[in-house]
Amino acid sequence: MKNIVTSVLDKERTIAQPRFNRWLIPPAALAIHLCIGQVYAFSVFNLPMTKLIGITQSAPTDWNLPTLGWIFSSAIAFLGISAALFGKWVEKQGPRKAMFVATLCFSGGFFISAFGVYLHQIVLVYLGYGVLGGIGLGIGYISPVSTLIKWFPDRPGMATGMAIMGFGGGAIIGSPLAVALMEHFKSSTSVGVWQTFVVMGVIYFCLMMCGVFFVRIAPPTWQPPHYTPPTQPQKLVTTSNITADNAIKTPQFWLLWIVLCTNVTAGIGVLSQASPMIQEIFKVSPSVGAGFVVLLSLFNLVGRFFWSSLSDYIGRKQTYMIFFGLGILLYASIPTIGELGNILLFYIGFCIILTMYGGGFATIPAYLRDLFGTMQVGAIHGRLLTAWSVAGVIGPVLVNYIREFQINHGIPKAQAYTVTMYIMVGVLIIGFIANLLISEVHRKYTIGQEQL
Numbered sequence: 001m002k003n004i005v006t007s008v009l010d011k012e013r014t015i016a017q018p019r020f021n022r023w024l025i026p027p028a029a030l031a032i033h034l035c036i037g038q039v040y041a042f043s044v045f046n047l048p049m050t051k052l053i054g055i056t057q058s059a060p061t062d063w064n065l066p067t068l069g070w071i072f073s074s075a076i077a078f079l080g081i082s083a084a085l086f087g088k089w090v091e092k093q094g095p096r097k098a099m100f101v102a103t104l105c106f107s108g109g110f111f112i113s114a115f116g117v118y119l120h121q122i123v124l125v126y127l128g129y130g131v132l133g134g135i136g137l138g139i140g141y142i143s144p145v146s147t148l149i150k151w152f153p154d155r156p157g158m159a160t161g162m163a164i165m166g167f168g169g170g171a172i173i174g175s176p177l178a179v180a181l182m183e184h185f186k187s188s189t190s191v192g193v194w195q196t197f198v199v200m201g202v203i204y205f206c207l208m209m210c211g212v213f214f215v216r217i218a219p220p221t222w223q224p225p226h227y228t229p230p231t232q233p234q235k236l237v238t239t240s241n242i243t244a245d246n247a248i249k250t251p252q253f254w255l256l257w258i259v260l261c262t263n264v265t266a267g268i269g270v271l272s273q274a275s276p277m278i279q280e281i282f283k284v285s286p287s288v289g290a291g292f293v294v295l296l297s298l299f300n301l302v303g304r305f306f307w308s309s310l311s312d313y314i315g316r317k318q319t320y321m322i323f324f325g326l327g328i329l330l331y332a333s334i335p336t337i338g339e340l341g342n343i344l345l346f347y348i349g350f351c352i353i354l355t356m357y358g359g360g361f362a363t364i365p366a367y368l369r370d371l372f373g374t375m376q377v378g379a380i381h382g383r384l385l386t387a388w389s390v391a392g393v394i395g396p397v398l399v400n401y402i403r404e405f406q407i408n409h410g411i412p413k414a415q416a417y418t419v420t421m422y423i424m425v426g427v428l429i430i431g432f433i434a435n436l437l438i439s440e441v442h443r444k445y446t447i448g449q450e451q452l
Contacts, residue, residue, distance in 0.1 A: 008213075011094030016216040022151040022224070024214065029144035029163035031211030032099055035204040036106055036140045037170015039079075040297055042072050042129075043275045044178050044290050048191045052120060055191060063122055065276065069400040071130050075109075076268065076392025078134025080385040083142050087382025088244060095143045095215045102140030103208040109133025110201030117194040138385065140208070141167065145365050146378030150218045154227045156369050157316075161308030161362040168358040169301030174200075175293045179286075236317060236438070240446035241373030247380045252371050252441050255434045259320060260364055261387035262431030266327060266424045267357030269395030270350065271296065273403075280413040282343050292347075299351040300358035307359025308366065316367035317438060323356040324432035331425045335418040371441050398423060 007013065046068050053059040090098040109132040116124025144163050152159030181199055185192030223229070229239075247253050270277070274296055275289035311319040330349050337345045368384065369377050402423075403416040 009097040009100055011092075011097070011217070014094050014096045014215060014217050015219055016222075020216060022218070025144070025148060025151050025216065026159070026162040028211045028214040028216075029148060030166040031214070032102065032140045032144060032208055033163055033166030034170050034173060035208050036102070036137050037167035037297075038174030038200070038204065039072065039075055039133075039137060039170070040168070040271050040300065041171035041174035041178060041293055042075075043271070043273055044175050044293060045182075045193060046273070046276060047279075047286065048182060048193055049117070051191055052117065052193065055189070061120075064404075065273075066400045066404055067122060069273070069396045071125055073393045073396045074126055074130030075134040075137060077389040078131050079137040079141060079392070080387065080389025082135040082138030083382035083385040083388075084138075085382075086139055087142060087379035088376070090139065090143055090382070091146060091376060091378045094217060095147045096212055098139050098143035099208065099212045099215060102136045102143060103205060103212060105132050105136030106140060106208065107136075107201045107205035109136060110197045110204070114194040114197035114201070117197065138382070142378055142382045142385070144211075144215065145381055146374075147215065147217050149365065149369055149374055149377055150222075152224070153229065153374070154224050155309075155312055157308040157310075157312040157363060157366040158305070160365040161305040164308070164362040164365075165301045165304035165358070168304045168361070169297055171297030172294055172301065175290050175297065177203075179290045236315065236440055237370040238373055238441060238446070240443070241375035242371075242380075242441060242445050243447065244376045244379035244383060246445045247372050247376075248383060250441050250445055252438055253380070253384070255438050256364070256367060256371075257384055257387045258434035259431050259438075260360065260384060261391045262427050262434070263320075263323060263327075263357065263360040264388050264391035265395045265398075265427050266331065266431075267353060267360075267395070268391055269397075269399035269420065269424070270353070271300075271357075273396065273399050277399075277417060278343075278346075281338050281417065282341070282346070284343075295347065296350060296354045299354045303355025303358035304362035306355065308362035311363045311366060316363055316370060317435060319363055320360070320367075320435045321432070323360055324428050324435060327353060327356055328425050328428045328432070331421050331428065334421045338415070338418070371438075373446075375447070 046065055049068050050058045050062050050064060053062045058064075086098075109128045112128025112132060113125045116122065116128055145160055148159040148163055149156050177200065178196055181196040182192040185195035242250075274293045275286070278284060278292045279286065279289045307319055307323075330353050334346070334349055337349060364384065365377065365381050368380050372380050398420050399417065402420050406416045406419065407413060
């Protein structure tokens with residue numbers, strides 16, 4: 001006989017009762033995404049973690065920024081890997097069990113990392129926040145997406161935007177919380193990082209469990225009141241279904257993979273070093289750096305809802321054309337803005353960039369739903385997130401190592417990000433071309449039409 005915990009987590013126990021209000025699902029999804037979105041605030045730990053031994057300044061045995069950059073990169077890498085590996089499992093087991101596993105992994109990653117910081121063993125931090133926490137990120141990220149799309153067939157872009165905006169806004173909570181906790185625990189012998197990890201692990205565990213027990217799935221034949229599924233085919237919107245195994249055989253999947261990878265690469269490098277970057281370019285305080293992270297996270301959040309909702313009206317492909325076209329112009333102008341010392345224009349430029357970065361994440365599930373149908377959209381989404389894994393390594397590595405290389409060759413810190421911005425322009429051009437090439441999926445890939 002199943003024990004009570006396993007029974008409560010069963011997919012069958014999460015099927016909604018008649019008259020259930022579907023608008024209760026987005027808050028359950030937000031409870032997960034607002035927590036795991038803390039990963040975007042990890043840069044506030046970077047500079048304190050370069051002084052774990054020296055306390056007031058870096059000691060010879062302290063970790064440097066490139067070494068610490070791999071914590072964030074590994075977390076994003078395992079986000080994509082776990083999303084791809086467990087996508088079908090999430091569809092089969094349902095959102096409640098998936099959210100529960102994500103909660104254990106994400107909060108557990110904080111506890112292991114705290115132990116690693118306390119012992120000054122970077123490998124434990126990589127394994128904790130990077131590997132275990134990254135697995136929690138991946139499973140937690142995809143667990144509510146398919147559920148939301150099925151609850152909101154009339155507004156799939158808006159629905160996924162409501163949840164995924166929480167991931168983008170996680171730093172709004174995580175950044176000031178981390179700074180306040182480190183300040184509270186700081187002493188003459190500690191910068192307060194390991195204690196902060198422990199407290200944040202406990203807080204996030206409690207918040208994520210709220211989402212676990214409030215989530216529900218739509219009954220198999222459920223439709224919104226007064227909603228009639230379209231009978232006439234729309235451009236780039238299928239009325240059929242394609243399995244996850246068949247989806248990866250299509251050129252459209254791989255073009256979307258490139259689209260997501262390039263869009264993420266261009267934004268994630270900035271996010272991973274947002275706090276140190278603005279401190280070095282404009283010589284501002286750590287608190288201003290933390291505020292910059294919060295501001296970027298706010299626009300990341302807003303962009304996820306705004307652009308994904310807009311895509312319900314103008315189409316997914318057109319939305320991405322805006323992302324890449326405007327992004328190219330903005331990244332090309334950032335070095336000049338930095339040289340002029342105009343911090344206001346710098347803020348505006350990156351805030352707009354971050355709306356499109358976040359909007360790309362929120363729009364991609366609806367793009368997948370349009371091209372491949374709803375049957376296994378969660379599993380397909382999980383496989384596509386391997387693009388995020390690749391971008392999570394490439395973006396921060398470009399920012400960190402090019403910065404380090406230029407500083408070692410006499411380039412002032414304030415100018416050490418210029419080359420990276422121009423490289424990002426080239427990355428976005430590749431994404432623009434990939435999105436331009438996307439067309440409807442051939443019917444041979446649909447259910448019952450597979451070609452041997």
